Amino acid sequence: MYSSHVVKLNDEAATLSLGEQLAAILHPGLTVFLHGELGAGKTTLVRGILKGLKHHGKVRSPTYNLVEIYKLPALYLYHFDFYRFNDPLEWEEAGFREYFNQDSICLIEWPEKAGEFLHAADLHIWISYSQIGRIATFKAETEAGEQCLSHWQERASD
Ligand SMILES: Nc1ncnc2c1ncn2[C@@H]1O[C@H](COP(=O)(O)OP(=O)(O)OP(=O)(O)O)[C@@H](O)[C@H]1O
Numbered sequence: 621m622y623s624s625h626v627v628k629l630n631d632e633a634a635t636l637s638l639g640e641q642l643a644a645i646l647h648p649g650l651t652v653f654l655h656g657e658l659g660a661g662k663t664t665l666v667r668g669i670l671k672g673l674k675h676h677g678k679v680r681s682p683t684y685n686l687v688e689i690y691k692l693p694a695l696y697l698y699h700f701d702f703y704r705f706n707d708p709l710e711w712e713e714a715g716f717r718e719y720f721n722q723d724s725i726c727l728i729e730w731p732e733k734a735g736e737f738l739h740a741a742d743l744h745i746w747i748s749y750s751q752i753g754r755i756a757t758f759k760a761e762t763e764a765g766e767q768c769l770s771h772w773q774e775r776a777s778d
């Protein structure tokens with residue numbers, strides 16, 4: 621059983637800052653599922669991660685295009701949003717399968733909409749509404765995901 625971890629996010633700045641911290645521990649080859657209701661803050665978290673990875677341009681929600689691609693100095697980051705995914709053929713035709721490789725980080729909003737097509741996640745992050753802001757819950761699903769979480773906890777306790 622892999623560990624889970626909870627973080628309070630009182631405002632948007634906290635979500636962005638969590639993303640920046642995550643940028644330091646994510647590495648190519650990882651797949652992260654981002655769960656949470658509409659407007660929970662999944663794209664905001666990705667914005668923070670990209671900021672931490674020194675991406676200076678815009679970060680658009682991939683709601684309509686299904687994926688936004690970021691070519692960074694050391695890796696590719698693919699930000700998916702499958703909310704509107706409804707055609708399994710699209711998966712093969714768009715070449716999504718090839719995006720999941722050792723040179724890329726894949727961050728996925730609404731993974732359940734892509735069902736069986738998706739590569740399993742190393743890490744799950746749930747963002748839920750709370751009385752003050754949001755709460756993020758992390759859970760690792762693979763050894764690689766578990767290692768990420770323990771690196772993150774080591775850094776947090778420094
Ligand atoms: N910790 C927080 N507390 C309060 N508001 C927040 C927090 N984090 C993000 N927000 C706000 O919540 C909204 C989240 O929007 P965002 O597009 O990130 O959600 P999403 O989960 O990606 O939604 P969708 O499923 O529609 O793509 C933004 O307006 C953002 O400013």
Ligand SMILES: [Mg+2]
Nearest residue numbers: 662663681729
């Ligand atoms: Mg979003």
